[in-house]
Amino acid sequence: MTVRAKTRLSPAHEAQKFFFELGMVQRMKTGAKLAELGLSFSQAHALRLLDPDEPMPMSALAERLFCDASNVTGIADRLETRGLVRRESLAGDRRVKALTITPSGMKLRRQVMELMSQPPDAIAALSDADQRALRDILARAVEHLRAAGESEQAGSPG
Protein backbone atom coordinates (compact mmCIF):
# COMPACT_ATOMS: atom_id res chain seq x y z
CA MET A 1 0.00 0.00 0.00
CA THR A 2 2.96 2.33 0.22
CA VAL A 3 3.58 4.61 -2.71
CA ARG A 4 7.04 3.38 -3.62
CA ALA A 5 6.69 -0.33 -3.83
CA LYS A 6 10.04 -0.98 -5.50
CA THR A 7 12.39 0.38 -2.87
CA ARG A 8 10.54 -0.70 0.23
CA LEU A 9 13.71 -1.95 1.90
CA SER A 10 14.36 -0.47 5.32
CA PRO A 11 17.60 1.43 5.84
CA ALA A 12 18.93 -1.42 7.92
CA HIS A 13 18.12 -3.91 5.18
CA GLU A 14 19.80 -1.81 2.55
CA ALA A 15 22.79 -1.28 4.79
CA GLN A 16 23.01 -5.05 5.25
CA LYS A 17 22.99 -5.55 1.49
CA PHE A 18 25.87 -3.15 0.96
CA PHE A 19 27.69 -4.51 3.98
CA PHE A 20 27.47 -8.00 2.55
CA GLU A 21 28.74 -6.94 -0.84
CA LEU A 22 31.67 -5.02 0.57
CA GLY A 23 32.53 -7.89 2.87
CA MET A 24 32.43 -10.38 0.03
CA VAL A 25 34.80 -8.41 -2.16
CA GLN A 26 37.11 -7.67 0.74
CA ARG A 27 37.26 -11.34 1.66
CA MET A 28 38.26 -12.20 -1.90
CA LYS A 29 41.00 -9.63 -2.05
CA THR A 30 42.57 -10.38 1.30
CA GLY A 31 42.23 -14.07 0.55
CA ALA A 32 44.34 -13.59 -2.55
CA LYS A 33 46.97 -11.59 -0.71
CA LEU A 34 47.10 -14.14 2.09
CA ALA A 35 47.57 -16.90 -0.45
CA GLU A 36 50.72 -15.13 -1.60
CA LEU A 37 52.01 -15.50 1.95
CA GLY A 38 51.08 -19.16 1.81
CA LEU A 39 48.35 -18.75 4.40
CA SER A 40 44.68 -19.66 4.34
CA PHE A 41 42.18 -17.31 5.87
CA SER A 42 41.81 -19.46 8.98
CA GLN A 43 45.53 -19.78 9.46
CA ALA A 44 45.99 -16.04 9.12
CA HIS A 45 43.14 -15.33 11.47
CA ALA A 46 44.58 -17.74 14.03
CA LEU A 47 48.00 -16.10 13.75
CA ARG A 48 46.38 -12.75 14.31
CA LEU A 49 44.52 -13.92 17.38
CA LEU A 50 47.60 -15.30 19.07
CA ASP A 51 49.07 -12.89 21.57
CA PRO A 52 52.82 -12.58 20.96
CA ASP A 53 53.46 -12.26 24.69
CA GLU A 54 50.98 -14.77 26.05
CA PRO A 55 50.76 -18.43 24.99
CA MET A 56 47.15 -19.32 24.21
CA PRO A 57 45.59 -22.69 25.03
CA MET A 58 44.20 -24.35 21.95
CA SER A 59 40.73 -24.47 23.43
CA ALA A 60 40.82 -20.70 23.88
CA LEU A 61 41.82 -20.30 20.26
CA ALA A 62 38.98 -22.57 19.19
CA GLU A 63 36.57 -20.35 21.04
CA ARG A 64 37.87 -17.21 19.41
CA LEU A 65 37.76 -18.89 16.00
CA PHE A 66 34.17 -19.96 16.68
CA CYS A 67 35.03 -23.53 15.77
CA ASP A 68 35.49 -27.00 17.17
CA ALA A 69 38.61 -27.77 19.15
CA SER A 70 39.44 -30.67 16.86
CA ASN A 71 39.63 -28.21 14.02
CA VAL A 72 42.28 -26.19 15.79
CA THR A 73 44.46 -29.28 15.98
CA GLY A 74 44.78 -29.26 12.20
CA ILE A 75 45.33 -25.53 11.93
CA ALA A 76 47.99 -25.63 14.63
CA ASP A 77 49.59 -28.62 12.90
CA ARG A 78 50.01 -26.68 9.67
CA LEU A 79 51.29 -23.58 11.41
CA GLU A 80 53.67 -25.66 13.51
CA THR A 81 54.96 -27.59 10.49
CA ARG A 82 55.92 -24.27 8.96
CA GLY A 83 57.64 -23.26 12.17
CA LEU A 84 55.35 -20.32 12.81
CA VAL A 85 54.05 -21.60 16.09
CA ARG A 86 55.04 -24.01 18.87
CA ARG A 87 52.96 -26.17 21.18
CA GLU A 88 53.93 -25.85 24.83
CA SER A 89 52.42 -27.94 27.55
CA LEU A 90 51.22 -25.71 30.33
CA ALA A 91 53.20 -26.07 33.54
CA GLY A 92 50.23 -26.22 35.84
CA ASP A 93 48.07 -28.50 33.72
CA ARG A 94 49.79 -30.88 31.35
CA ARG A 95 46.58 -31.53 29.42
CA VAL A 96 46.43 -28.07 27.93
CA LYS A 97 48.80 -27.13 25.15
CA ALA A 98 49.34 -23.47 24.63
CA LEU A 99 50.45 -22.02 21.31
CA THR A 100 53.41 -19.68 21.18
CA ILE A 101 54.48 -17.69 18.18
CA THR A 102 58.03 -18.30 17.03
CA PRO A 103 60.24 -15.46 15.78
CA SER A 104 59.52 -16.37 12.17
CA GLY A 105 55.85 -16.57 13.07
CA MET A 106 56.10 -13.05 14.47
CA LYS A 107 57.52 -11.78 11.24
CA LEU A 108 54.70 -13.27 9.22
CA ARG A 109 52.14 -12.17 11.78
CA ARG A 110 53.19 -8.57 11.36
CA GLN A 111 52.65 -8.85 7.62
CA VAL A 112 49.25 -10.42 8.16
CA MET A 113 48.21 -7.72 10.61
CA GLU A 114 49.31 -5.05 8.19
CA LEU A 115 47.47 -6.70 5.36
CA MET A 116 44.22 -7.48 7.12
CA SER A 117 43.87 -4.22 8.99
CA GLN A 118 44.22 -2.29 5.77
CA PRO A 119 40.80 -0.82 4.93
CA PRO A 120 39.52 -1.87 1.50
CA ASP A 121 39.79 0.64 -1.32
CA ALA A 122 36.07 1.26 -1.25
CA ILE A 123 36.33 2.54 2.32
CA ALA A 124 39.63 4.32 1.81
CA ALA A 125 38.00 6.20 -1.05
CA LEU A 126 35.36 7.72 1.21
CA SER A 127 35.61 11.30 2.43
CA ASP A 128 37.20 11.94 5.81
CA ALA A 129 33.82 12.81 7.24
CA ASP A 130 32.32 9.56 5.95
CA GLN A 131 35.20 7.53 7.30
CA ARG A 132 34.79 9.08 10.73
CA ALA A 133 31.03 8.64 10.70
CA LEU A 134 31.38 5.06 9.55
CA ARG A 135 33.86 4.31 12.31
CA ASP A 136 31.61 5.82 14.95
CA ILE A 137 28.49 4.02 13.77
CA LEU A 138 30.23 0.69 13.48
CA ALA A 139 31.75 1.23 16.92
CA ARG A 140 28.25 1.60 18.30
CA ALA A 141 27.15 -1.51 16.44
CA VAL A 142 30.03 -3.49 17.90
CA GLU A 143 29.05 -2.24 21.33
CA HIS A 144 25.58 -3.68 20.82
CA LEU A 145 27.29 -6.90 19.84
CA ARG A 146 29.24 -7.06 23.06
CA ALA A 147 26.23 -6.08 25.15
CA ALA A 148 24.21 -8.89 23.56
CA GLY A 149 27.07 -11.31 24.10
CA GLU A 150 27.33 -10.46 27.78
CA SER A 151 23.63 -10.70 28.54
CA GLU A 152 23.78 -14.05 26.80
CA GLN A 153 26.55 -15.28 29.07
CA ALA A 154 24.71 -14.00 32.13
CA GLY A 155 21.78 -16.20 31.25
CA SER A 156 18.81 -14.56 29.60
CA PRO A 157 15.94 -14.11 32.04
CA GLY A 158 13.37 -14.58 29.33
Next chain:
Amino acid sequence: MTVRAKTRLSPAHEAQKFFFELGMVQRMKTGAKLAELGLSFSQAHALRLLDPDEPMPMSALAERLFCDASNVTGIADRLETRGLVRRESLAGDRRVKALTITPSGMKLRRQVMELMSQPPDAIAALSDADQRALRDILARAVEHLRAAGESEQAGSPG
Protein backbone atom coordinates in the same frame (compact mmCIF):
# COMPACT_ATOMS: atom_id res chain seq x y z
CA MET B 1 55.48 11.86 17.53
CA THR B 2 51.79 12.38 18.10
CA VAL B 3 50.59 12.82 21.63
CA ARG B 4 48.29 9.82 21.75
CA ALA B 5 50.43 6.98 20.65
CA LYS B 6 48.03 4.23 21.67
CA THR B 7 45.08 5.06 19.40
CA ARG B 8 46.93 6.13 16.33
CA LEU B 9 44.67 4.13 14.01
CA SER B 10 43.10 6.17 11.24
CA PRO B 11 39.30 6.30 11.10
CA ALA B 12 39.35 4.04 8.06
CA HIS B 13 41.53 1.52 9.86
CA GLU B 14 39.28 1.51 12.88
CA ALA B 15 36.22 1.22 10.68
CA GLN B 16 37.83 -1.74 8.98
CA LYS B 17 38.42 -3.41 12.34
CA PHE B 18 34.80 -3.05 13.37
CA PHE B 19 33.61 -4.03 9.93
CA PHE B 20 35.62 -7.21 10.11
CA GLU B 21 34.32 -8.10 13.54
CA LEU B 22 30.70 -7.51 12.59
CA GLY B 23 31.15 -9.48 9.40
CA MET B 24 32.71 -12.38 11.24
CA VAL B 25 29.88 -12.67 13.72
CA GLN B 26 27.24 -12.25 11.06
CA ARG B 27 28.82 -14.97 8.95
CA MET B 28 28.70 -17.34 11.89
CA LYS B 29 25.07 -16.63 12.66
CA THR B 30 23.77 -16.90 9.12
CA GLY B 31 25.95 -19.96 8.64
CA ALA B 32 24.17 -21.65 11.52
CA LYS B 33 20.73 -20.69 10.21
CA LEU B 34 21.62 -21.89 6.73
CA ALA B 35 22.81 -25.18 8.16
CA GLU B 36 19.30 -25.67 9.53
CA LEU B 37 18.05 -25.43 5.97
CA GLY B 38 20.67 -27.97 4.96
CA LEU B 39 22.60 -25.44 2.92
CA SER B 40 26.22 -24.41 3.00
CA PHE B 41 27.10 -20.76 2.57
CA SER B 42 28.20 -21.31 -1.02
CA GLN B 43 25.08 -23.22 -1.92
CA ALA B 44 22.88 -20.53 -0.41
CA HIS B 45 24.80 -17.80 -2.14
CA ALA B 46 24.49 -19.61 -5.46
CA LEU B 47 20.77 -20.07 -4.96
CA ARG B 48 20.48 -16.37 -4.25
CA LEU B 49 22.39 -15.41 -7.35
CA LEU B 50 20.25 -17.49 -9.67
CA ASP B 51 17.56 -15.46 -11.36
CA PRO B 52 14.22 -17.23 -11.00
CA ASP B 53 13.17 -16.09 -14.46
CA GLU B 54 16.39 -16.47 -16.36
CA PRO B 55 18.49 -19.66 -16.55
CA MET B 56 22.12 -18.86 -15.81
CA PRO B 57 25.06 -20.56 -17.54
CA MET B 58 27.36 -22.22 -15.06
CA SER B 59 30.28 -20.09 -16.18
CA ALA B 60 28.30 -16.96 -15.39
CA LEU B 61 27.56 -18.29 -11.93
CA ALA B 62 31.24 -19.10 -11.43
CA GLU B 63 32.08 -15.51 -12.23
CA ARG B 64 29.54 -14.14 -9.74
CA LEU B 65 30.79 -16.55 -7.09
CA PHE B 66 34.36 -15.42 -7.75
CA CYS B 67 35.45 -19.02 -8.17
CA ASP B 68 36.62 -21.58 -10.66
CA ALA B 69 34.11 -23.12 -13.05
CA SER B 70 35.05 -26.60 -11.91
CA ASN B 71 33.93 -25.64 -8.44
CA VAL B 72 30.48 -24.73 -9.68
CA THR B 73 30.10 -28.24 -11.07
CA GLY B 74 30.17 -29.61 -7.54
CA ILE B 75 27.89 -26.98 -6.09
CA ALA B 76 25.39 -27.48 -8.91
CA ASP B 77 25.63 -31.25 -8.40
CA ARG B 78 24.60 -30.95 -4.79
CA LEU B 79 21.80 -28.51 -5.50
CA GLU B 80 20.56 -30.66 -8.35
CA THR B 81 20.68 -33.83 -6.26
CA ARG B 82 18.35 -32.14 -3.82
CA GLY B 83 16.06 -31.10 -6.65
CA LEU B 84 16.55 -27.40 -6.10
CA VAL B 85 18.01 -26.73 -9.51
CA ARG B 86 18.09 -28.24 -12.98
CA ARG B 87 20.75 -28.23 -15.69
CA GLU B 88 19.43 -27.28 -19.11
CA SER B 89 21.52 -27.38 -22.24
CA LEU B 90 21.21 -24.09 -24.02
CA ALA B 91 19.39 -24.34 -27.33
CA GLY B 92 21.83 -22.21 -29.29
CA ASP B 93 25.02 -23.73 -27.86
CA ARG B 94 24.92 -27.26 -26.54
CA ARG B 95 28.18 -26.79 -24.64
CA VAL B 96 26.72 -24.40 -22.11
CA LYS B 97 24.48 -25.68 -19.37
CA ALA B 98 22.23 -23.16 -17.73
CA LEU B 99 20.87 -23.60 -14.24
CA THR B 100 17.16 -23.21 -13.61
CA ILE B 101 15.53 -23.10 -10.22
CA THR B 102 12.86 -25.70 -9.65
CA PRO B 103 9.65 -24.91 -7.73
CA SER B 104 11.06 -26.47 -4.58
CA GLY B 105 14.26 -24.53 -5.16
CA MET B 106 12.19 -21.35 -5.37
CA LYS B 107 10.62 -22.06 -2.02
CA LEU B 108 13.98 -22.56 -0.36
CA ARG B 109 15.43 -19.58 -2.17
CA ARG B 110 12.79 -17.31 -0.69
CA GLN B 111 13.74 -18.50 2.79
CA VAL B 112 17.40 -17.92 2.05
CA MET B 113 16.78 -14.43 0.73
CA GLU B 114 14.73 -13.58 3.79
CA LEU B 115 17.38 -14.97 6.08
CA MET B 116 20.42 -13.41 4.46
CA SER B 117 18.95 -9.98 3.85
CA GLN B 118 18.03 -9.68 7.49
CA PRO B 119 20.33 -7.11 9.09
CA PRO B 120 22.26 -8.48 12.06
CA ASP B 121 21.07 -7.52 15.53
CA ALA B 122 24.01 -5.19 16.00
CA ILE B 123 22.82 -3.08 13.08
CA ALA B 124 19.13 -3.42 13.85
CA ALA B 125 19.89 -2.08 17.31
CA LEU B 126 21.27 1.18 15.94
CA SER B 127 19.21 4.35 15.99
CA ASP B 128 17.20 5.24 12.90
CA ALA B 129 19.58 8.07 12.15
CA ASP B 130 22.58 5.75 12.41
CA GLN B 131 20.94 3.17 10.19
CA ARG B 132 20.24 5.76 7.54
CA ALA B 133 23.70 7.22 7.74
CA LEU B 134 25.25 3.78 7.59
CA ARG B 135 23.21 2.89 4.54
CA ASP B 136 24.19 6.10 2.77
CA ILE B 137 27.88 5.77 3.55
CA LEU B 138 28.02 2.12 2.54
CA ALA B 139 26.13 2.99 -0.64
CA ARG B 140 28.88 5.46 -1.49
CA ALA B 141 31.52 2.84 -0.70
CA VAL B 142 29.83 0.35 -2.99
CA GLU B 143 29.78 2.97 -5.70
CA HIS B 144 33.54 3.33 -5.40
CA LEU B 145 33.70 -0.43 -5.71
CA ARG B 146 31.80 -0.43 -8.98
CA ALA B 147 33.77 2.51 -10.31
CA ALA B 148 37.02 0.69 -9.59
CA GLY B 149 35.69 -2.47 -11.16
CA GLU B 150 34.74 -0.71 -14.35
CA SER B 151 37.99 1.13 -14.80
CA GLU B 152 39.66 -2.21 -14.29
CA GLN B 153 37.67 -3.80 -17.08
CA ALA B 154 38.40 -0.89 -19.36
CA GLY B 155 42.11 -1.57 -18.97
CA SER B 156 44.03 0.50 -16.44
CA PRO B 157 46.04 3.27 -18.13
CA GLY B 158 48.58 3.56 -15.30
Next chain:
DNA sequence: GGTAGTTATTTGACAGCCTCAAGCATTTGG
Protein backbone atom coordinates in the same frame (compact mmCIF):
# COMPACT_ATOMS: atom_id res chain seq x y z
C1' DG C 1 44.84 -43.60 47.88
C1' DG C 2 41.95 -45.41 44.59
C1' DT C 3 38.18 -44.81 41.55
C1' DA C 4 34.86 -42.25 38.88
C1' DG C 5 33.94 -38.29 36.36
C1' DT C 6 35.53 -34.24 33.93
C1' DT C 7 38.47 -31.74 30.79
C1' DA C 8 42.01 -30.79 26.86
C1' DT C 9 43.64 -32.52 22.93
C1' DT C 10 43.98 -35.86 19.24
C1' DT C 11 42.43 -39.13 15.77
C1' DG C 12 39.54 -41.00 12.12
C1' DA C 13 35.63 -40.81 9.17
C1' DC C 14 33.19 -38.02 6.41
C1' DA C 15 31.56 -34.00 3.62
C1' DG C 16 32.11 -29.52 1.50
C1' DC C 17 34.92 -25.90 -0.80
C1' DC C 18 38.53 -24.68 -3.68
C1' DT C 19 42.27 -24.90 -7.29
C1' DC C 20 44.84 -26.77 -10.94
C1' DA C 21 45.60 -29.77 -14.93
C1' DA C 22 43.72 -32.81 -18.11
C1' DG C 23 39.88 -34.50 -20.85
C1' DC C 24 35.60 -34.29 -23.73
C1' DA C 25 32.11 -32.26 -26.50
C1' DT C 26 30.86 -28.52 -29.22
C1' DT C 27 31.42 -24.49 -31.73
C1' DT C 28 34.01 -21.23 -34.59
C1' DG C 29 37.17 -19.70 -38.04
C1' DG C 30 40.32 -20.38 -41.43
Next chain:
DNA sequence: CCAAATGCTTGAGGCTGTCAAATAACTACC
Protein backbone atom coordinates in the same frame (compact mmCIF):
# COMPACT_ATOMS: atom_id res chain seq x y z
C1' DC D 1 37.84 -30.22 -43.07
C1' DC D 2 40.91 -29.21 -39.39
C1' DA D 3 42.70 -26.38 -35.71
C1' DA D 4 41.86 -23.37 -32.02
C1' DA D 5 38.79 -21.74 -28.63
C1' DT D 6 35.05 -22.44 -25.35
C1' DG D 7 32.07 -24.64 -21.62
C1' DC D 8 31.73 -28.11 -18.60
C1' DT D 9 33.44 -32.28 -16.09
C1' DT D 10 36.80 -35.25 -13.81
C1' DG D 11 40.58 -36.43 -10.80
C1' DA D 12 44.15 -35.34 -7.60
C1' DG D 13 45.23 -32.87 -3.65
C1' DG D 14 44.82 -29.58 0.14
C1' DC D 15 42.13 -26.88 3.51
C1' DT D 16 38.07 -26.15 6.61
C1' DG D 17 34.71 -27.92 9.24
C1' DT D 18 31.78 -31.46 12.09
C1' DC D 19 31.01 -35.47 14.97
C1' DA D 20 32.22 -39.52 17.73
C1' DA D 21 35.59 -42.09 19.94
C1' DA D 22 40.21 -42.47 22.10
C1' DT D 23 43.84 -40.83 25.17
C1' DA D 24 45.96 -38.43 28.83
C1' DA D 25 45.70 -35.74 32.83
C1' DC D 26 43.37 -33.54 36.40
C1' DT D 27 39.63 -33.36 40.32
C1' DA D 28 36.72 -34.99 43.75
C1' DC D 29 34.87 -37.97 46.57
C1' DC D 30 34.83 -41.98 49.54
